[in-house]
Amino acid sequence: MARKKRTARTREKSRVATVEQFDLIIRPVITEKTMLLMQDLNKVTVEVPRSANKTAIKDAFEAVFGVEVVDVRTSIVNSKPKRRGGRYDGRTNIVKKAIVTVKDGEAIDLFKE
Secondary structure, three states: OOOOOOHEEEEEOOOOOOOHHHHHHHHHHHHHHHHHHHHHEEEEEEOOOOOHHHHHHHHHHHHHOOEEEEEEEEEEEEOOOOEOOOOEEEEEEOOEEEEEOOOOOOOOOOOOO
16 A cells, blocks of 8 residues: 655645644743844754654744744753752753754744733
């Protein structure tokens, strides 16, 4: 039995966001550098699960926010040693970040009122 090939036309029809796509975007990473990237270069930085790949992140952004994604860059941020209250040693969590470049003329409003 032949499988139906997924084309751009069938991809356009399936733009409804699923629960898995909403769960793929954990939270935005908010620093001075990411805010400058957002304003100047139209890039959004978010934290994603470590199991997420670039195509899944791209599909999630296009379905959830309704924008066209140009590029996705990912990086894993290793844990660092921290001291809690000066007495207790600990470590930060290992997280995966995704920097998503959105097409010029489109924007994502992460801070809706």
